[in-house]
Amino acid sequence: MSEVKINSGLEGVVVGETKISDVDGVGGQLFYRGYDINYLVTRNFIDVSWMLVFGDWPSSDQHQACNQFLLDNCMLTEEQNNLLMAMPNNIHPMLVLQSFVPTLSPSDMDLSNRPSEDEDACLGLFITAKIAALISSVYRKDNNLDRITALEGNTINERFFYLFHGRLPSDSEITILDCVQILQMEHGFNAGTFAGRVCSSTKAPISSSISASIGTLYGVLHGGADEAALAMAEDIGNLDNVEPYIDKILSQGGRVMGMGHREYKVVDPRAKILKPLAMSHCEDDDAESLLNILIRVEEVCRNRFSEKGKDIWANVEFYKGAVFNSLGIPKKYFTSMFAMSRVYGYVAHFLEFKKNSRLIRPKALYVGKYINSKSNIE
Numbered sequence: 001m002s003e004v005k006i007n008s009g010l011e012g013v014v015v016g017e018t019k020i021s022d023v024d025g026v027g028g029q030l031f032y033r034g035y036d037i038n039y040l041v042t043r044n045f046i047d048v049s050w051m052l053v054f055g056d057w058p059s060s061d062q063h064q065a066c067n068q069f070l071l072d073n074c075m076l077t078e079e080q081n082n083l084l085m086a087m088p089n090n091i092h093p094m095l096v097l098q099s100f101v102p103t104l105s106p107s108d109m110d111l112s113n114r115p116s117e118d119e120d121a122c123l124g125l126f127i128t129a130k131i132a133a134l135i136s137s138v139y140r141k142d143n144n145l146d147r148i149t150a151l152e153g154n155t156i157n158e159r160f161f162y163l164f165h166g167r168l169p170s171d172s173e174i175t176i177l178d179c180v181q182i183l184q185m186e187h188g189f190n191a192g193t194f195a196g197r198v199c200s201s202t203k204a205p206i207s208s209s210i211s212a213s214i215g216t217l218y219g220v221l222h223g224g225a226d227e228a229a230l231a232m233a234e235d236i237g238n239l240d241n242v243e244p245y246i247d248k249i250l251s252q253g254g255r256v257m258g259m260g261h262r263e264y265k266v267v268d269p270r271a272k273i274l275k276p277l278a279m280s281h282c283e284d285d286d287a288e289s290l291l292n293i294l295i296r297v298e299e300v301c302r303n304r305f306s307e308k309g310k311d312i313w314a315n316v317e318f319y320k321g322a323v324f325n326s327l328g329i330p331k332k333y334f335t336s337m338f339a340m341s342r343v344y345g346y347v348a349h350f351l352e353f354k355k356n357s358r359l360i361r362p363k364a365l366y367v368g369k370y371i372n373s374k375s376n377i378e
């Protein structure tokens, strides 16, 4: 038998075309629909979301409809709230999202400001709105805080902030939140998006596809690295501990969270934006100390990796936690906020893929034994 070449991580394997984003891992650039993210973070959050999902900038009517649709749908109904309250205490918000999303019924959509004729697009945007409500409700449940039902905030991110903290964000807070959420929206065929694609290739509904993506995003080698990177900085505790801590991880073959990337062979363009953002917004001593630890971890890792001839840089996850920290978001909720923004990308991929999809079904090389001879089975 000729030797079969196995590529278990699918590294470099092109499995499809997309017009949604381009991850240039060599040039260190990221484009959504042809626009560089450095430009996109200067644009309005709803406009960028719309452009990502539908391919063009929205008219002012489309902007209005989309904004209002998200606001109309971002509260939990009594039934949804009761379901959430019946879930185990302190369950991770990513597990809540993964299990809750498929229960969201299209019949619960408030379509008075319908953003699109496409039912899947409406359902996808409905899910993004509900995710904002779910994360904030989980946070308030975890912390024994009252449920908020007031409809404050003029955009989905403002309302999310209000539902989470019980107050509206300042101008600077909402600018930061919009910027981080734009940066996290989309990234080619990353593991989460690919999982959603596999799911939708079977003609499963968009809610199942988003749930599969969220479950995949949760892992620490993917979206879960944001929480893990900040936990690592907290565990390190002070600048003197950085070198021994990192050396111990590396000598044991462990992974430094927030460092390295499958595609980027240079610094992640999102980390390039997030690092100065974190540096200009860490206001109290604890936040500044954590940020200084992260900066030192990056330096030590870069040195250790380059001594071994490896070019490994900080990725989007590394400084994001320091930025979320400055918004008062505890680390347990970081990855779910990643999901809250990445869902726009998942929806865009679902809509693109459904136009021309084929069942995704790779081949396995069987290396087990045969109890019966193969010819007997056949």
Ligand SMILES: CC(=O)SCCNC(=O)CCNC(=O)[C@H](O)C(C)(C)COP(=O)(O)OP(=O)(O)OC[C@H]1O[C@@H](n2cnc3c(N)ncnc32)[C@H](O)[C@@H]1OP(=O)(O)O
Binding pocket: 009, 220, 221, 222, 223, 225, 254, 255, 256, 257, 258, 259, 260, 261, 262, 263, 310, 312, 315, 316, 317
């Ligand atoms: C939103 C996102 O998903 S961004 C990524 C978030 N994930 C993380 O930050 C987790 C830490 N990073 C990693 O584990 C990796 O860099 C990954 C999984 C992201 C990408 O890695 P891959 O492309 O699969 O490369 P792979 O895992 O084969 O690593 C290549 C080599 O670099 C090393 N390496 C890569 N990243 C790291 C890291 N963060 N810490 C320590 N070693 C690392 C590996 O140990 C491996 O070394 P070896 O060749 O001696 O075995």
Ligand SMILES: O=C([O-])CC(=O)C(=O)O
Binding pocket: 186, 187, 188, 189, 190, 191, 222, 262, 263, 315, 316
């Ligand atoms: O593309 C990847 O493999 C991981 C990543 O950075 C993302 O999903 O944002």
